[in-house]
Amino acid sequence: MATAAPARPAVPSTALDVEAVRADFPILGTTVHGRRLVYLDSAASSQKPRQVLDAERTFYETSYANIHRGVYELSARATAAYDAARERVARFLGARHPHEVIFTRGTTESINLVAQGYVRPRLRPGDEILITAMEHHSNIVPWQLVAEATGAVLTVAPVTARGELVLDAFEALIGPKTRIVAAAWVSNALGTVNPVARMIEMAHARGVPVLLDGAQAAPHLPIDLAALDADFLACSSHKMYGPTGIGVLYGRAELLEAVSPVLGGGDMIATVTFEQSTWAPLPARLEAGTPHIAGAVGLGAAVEYIERLDRSAIRAHEHDLLTYATARIAEIPGVTVVGQAREKASVLSFTMDGIHPHDIGTVLDSTGVCVRAGHHCAQPLMQRLGLLATARASFAAYNTRSDVDALADGLERVREVFA
Amino acid sequence: MATMSELYQTVILDHNRAPRNYRAMPGATREAEGFNPLCGDKVHVWLKVTDEGRIEDVSFQGEGCAISKASSSIMTQTVKGKSVDEARTLFEEFHDVVTGKAAGEGRGKMAVFAGVSAFPMRVKCASLGWHALKAALERPNAVVSTE
Numbered sequence: 001m002a003t004a005a006p007a008r009p010a011v012p013s014t015a016l017d018v019e020a021v022r023a024d025f026p027i028l029g030t031t032v033h034g035r036r037l038v039y040l041d042s043a044a045s046s047q048k049p050r051q052v053l054d055a056e057r058t059f060y061e062t063s064y065a066n067i068h069r070g071v072y073e074l075s076a077r078a079t080a081a082y083d084a085a086r087e088r089v090a091r092f093l094g095a096r097h098p099h100e101v102i103f104t105r106g107t108t109e110s111i112n113l114v115a116q117g118y119v120r121p122r123l124r125p126g127d128e129i130l131i132t133a134m135e136h137h138s139n140i141v142p143w144q145l146v147a148e149a150t151g152a153v154l155t156v157a158p159v160t161a162r163g164e165l166v167l168d169a170f171e172a173l174i175g176p177k178t179r180i181v182a183a184a185w186v187s188n189a190l191g192t193v194n195p196v197a198r199m200i201e202m203a204h205a206r207g208v209p210v211l212l213d214g215a216q217a218a219p220h221l222p223i224d225l226a227a228l229d230a231d232f233l234a235c236s237s238h239k240m241y242g243p244t245g246i247g248v249l250y251g252r253a254e255l256l257e258a259v260s261p262v263l264g265g266g267d268m269i270a271t272v273t274f275e276q277s278t279w280a281p282l283p284a285r286l287e288a289g290t291p292h293i294a295g296a297v298g299l300g301a302a303v304e305y306i307e308r309l310d311r312s313a314i315r316a317h318e319h320d321l322l323t324y325a326t327a328r329i330a331e332i333p334g335v336t337v338v339g340q341a342r343e344k345a346s347v348l349s350f351t352m353d354g355i356h357p358h359d360i361g362t363v364l365d366s367t368g369v370c371v372r373a374g375h376h377c378a379q380p381l382m383q384r385l386g387l388l389a390t391a392r393a394s395f396a397a398y399n400t401r402s403d404v405d406a407l408a409d410g411l412e413r414v415r416e417v418f419a
Numbered sequence: 420m421a422t423m424s425e426l427y428q429t430v431i432l433d434h435n436r437a438p439r440n441y442r443a444m445p446g447a448t449r450e451a452e453g454f455n456p457l458c459g460d461k462v463h464v465w466l467k468v469t470d471e472g473r474i475e476d477v478s479f480q481g482e483g484c485a486i487s488k489a490s491s492s493i494m495t496q497t498v499k500g501k502s503v504d505e506a507r508t509l510f511e512e513f514h515d516v517v518t519g520k521a522a523g524e525g526r527g528k529m530a531v532f533a534g535v536s537a538f539p540m541r542v543k544c545a546s547l548g549w550h551a552l553k554a555a556l557e558r559p560n561a562v563v564s565t566e
Binding site: 355356357358359362363366373374375379382388389413417418 | 422432459
């Protein structure tokens with residue numbers, strides 16, 4: 001008869017093996033200024049695992065040709081690899097169909113495509129575009145461009161001093177003239193996780209579509225866009241362990257069908273005459289020209305990598321790091337954490353009394369610790385919080401508590417230099 | 420890599436803590452604002468230039484890192500009493516110091532910024548106040564960006 005197993009601390013079966021993860025990232029073995037690299041700037045861009053680098057290299061070495069062109073075997077292989085990447089990304093995001101995934105250059109291009117191709121033709125003077133006060137410049141400026149061109153107005157839902165969206169005010173701002181809501185899922189500057197399911201419900205109750213800036217959500221949170229009933233989502237490969245130069249616009253099929261092409265060219269047409277051209281079906285219609293084929297292959301490998309680690313496990317690991325880091329740096333005299341939302345993901349923004357974030361960044365760099373210092377492309381949010389800049393540490397699956405310790409030690413060094 | 424003490428020299432830390440000529444200037448004859456769009460830092464420089472082209476008074480205010488604040492502070496001390504032409508030459512000299520092109524280490528207190536040349540990401544911080552000065556000398560009401 002089996003004896004009862006001894007009680008063990010509760011460790012989820014999918015807990016992340018961080019040392020194994022770190023071994024996948026060749027760059028983590030490098031040094032800067034003779035120190036172990038402590039990379040805490042994944043919110044700006046993540047590092048790349050061997051699996052992604054290998055996928056691109058293998059693709060170029062064995063299967064590369066242009067897609068949708070050649071009658072030869074190699075082009076068929078390249079096309080199959082490109083299509084497979086789209087299918088992987090569609091599954092990863094919880095899309096209903098692969099053609100709901102459009103490959104772009106990144107989050108910025110995806111948002112601009114919706115702004116120019118979908119929203120702009122529907123705007124009349126006085127119409128409203130609703131964003132939040134915590135948007136990245138890439139979810140502000142594209143809307144200013146279409147507002148300026150059409151006479152529409154940008155309205156901004158407020159955030160609290162803790163860095164949370166004021167949900168009542170957000171709801172009240174969705175009016176009869178609101179044509180689109182565009183909001184960050186996760187704030188790049190503060191780490192705030194917005195209640196996007198509620199926000200989508202509120203907007204849909206008034207018949208308004210929602211674009212989510214998913215740049216900071218895609219690498220960190222489980223995502224099921226069909227369940228969420230999201231209309232559009234933009235994200236970037238390079239923030240989710242994939243290559244630079246490629247990103248995604250997800251759109252519900254019926255909405256993407258209504259997006260006018262912004263770029264015309266090869267591969268996006270059905271027929272072309274000098275009088276008139278007709279468009280190819282989705283997704284090709286919105287992907288003019290030869291795309292970043294190898295980038296798509298790399299992104300496909302990246303989302304496969306994230307799925308293999310398990311997004312819930314990544315989330316739990318990063319949550320542990322964020323909690324530990326918040327406690328560690330709060331012990332340091334003069335440090336103030338900026339952004340104290342109840343739900344946060346992977347971002348720790350902070351200031352130090354009398355010491356500019358750039359100086360913090362330079363001294364930390366001398367100890368091997370990479371953080372971002374500045375306004376994080378969110379100047380209106382910084383103004384709202386009465387700040388010009390913060391220092392920001394951000395975490396990924398490959399970070400450890402000892403990285404956080406290095407940050408805390410580095411901040412003690414900052415205090416010594418500016419004592 | 421240059422050490423932190425080579426970059427953050429005592430003189431720089433002192434000017435950061437207590438910047439000189441840090442005030443608005445009513446009755447300025449020229450002024451300019453400098454922005455660093457990369458980091459959001461800004462500096463406002465005021466000048467009183469006599470009809471003979473001499474910088475009678477110079478002051479600044481702004482938000483920025485230790486390097487940028489100390490540099491603006493030392494800039495005001497360096498150009499005060501100089502002619503407009505001399506100030507332009509000093510701008511060039513300063514630029515050579517922070518980009519590592521200076522034969523020596525530059526004149527006077529400028530020498531403390533020689534360490535910046537080892538930190539290319541920080542050259543713009545060090546130059547912000549000087550760029551605003553140059554803009555104010557060239558146009559009476561200017562806004563200048565480091566980008």
